[in-house]
Amino acid sequence: MGPADWGDVPTWIGGAGALAAGWFAYQTIKSQRQQIGEQQAFIVEQTRFMDDQRENLELERAELRAQAEERRVSQARQIHMDFHTWGYSSEDVYGGSGYSAWRVEVGNRSDDPIHDVVVRFGETYSAASARERQGSHHPDRGQRSVPVELIPAGHTVVFESPHWEEPTVDNNRPALLFTDDGGVRWRHDSYGKLEEVPADGAS
Known part of the structure; x- marks a missing residue:
């Protein structure tokens, strides 16, 4: 090797x-x-x-x-608005067309009060009178100033419009405005639409 x-x-x-x-x-x-x-x-x-x-x-x-x-x-x-017209025709007696008015019932079916309750008719008119339905047997018949400051839970207030000639009524349909117990302002129109009113909106 x-x-x-x-x-x-x-x-x-x-x-x-x-x-x-x-x-x-x-x-x-x-x-x-x-x-x-x-x-x-x-x-x-x-x-x-x-x-x-x-x-x-x-x-x-x-x-x-x-x-x-x-x-x-x-x-x-839970705030309900029911309404109808009422009145009479005086055509046969006085030759006029009579008068009509709106009757609007605002029912508070909630557990809390609502505040600053207003019913308006058309763009111009406010309710002419208001009374609490539950107060019809009281001495003042439940009359309330308009706008109604407060509607307690479970109570109903009846508002009436001014009296007009019958053709004017349909042009001034009712709308409800109120403030809930949380401070929010609402509008409920005669067609069932519920919407919040802006803070800077007219009430």
């Missing part, structure tokens, strides 16, 4: 070192890719979780807003 070929040993060592370096670099890149993949998966999962949380919060907020809105309009929806 002859002496070792030391001329090939450095070459062998260099090749082994290059192979080890390559293997190390490969493992490093593989590990980094694995870490990046795990981070990306974590980010995707966190993003999905945050989207779910955001959606749940939005649903909860929408539900809370709906509940708050329902509470806000709950009393107003």
Whole structure:
């Protein structure tokens, strides 16, 4: 056996070192890719979780807003307005067309009072008189000043319009305005539409 070929040993060592370096670099890149993949998966999962949380919060907020809105309009929806016209025709007696007036009953069917109650007719006229229906047997027959400052829970107040000739009545349909116990001003027209009156709106 002859002496070792030391001329090939450095070459062998260099090749082994290059192979080890390559293997190390490969493992490093593989590990980094694995870490990046795990981070990306974590980010995707966190993003999905945050989207779910955001959606749940939005649903909860929408539900809370709906509940708050329902509470806000709950009393107003329990205020009822019933109305009809009444009067007589004097054509045969006096040669005129007679007169008519609106009779409007405002019933507070809620558990709280309503305030500053006004019934208007058309754009110009307010109620000529008001009386509490439950007070018809009292000495003052339940008469109330207009506008009515307060209608307690469970009470009904009857408003009457001025007296007009019959053709004028339909042009001056009634509308109810009142403030609920939470301080919100409402308008209820003769077609059943209920709407909030803006704070700076005329009442």
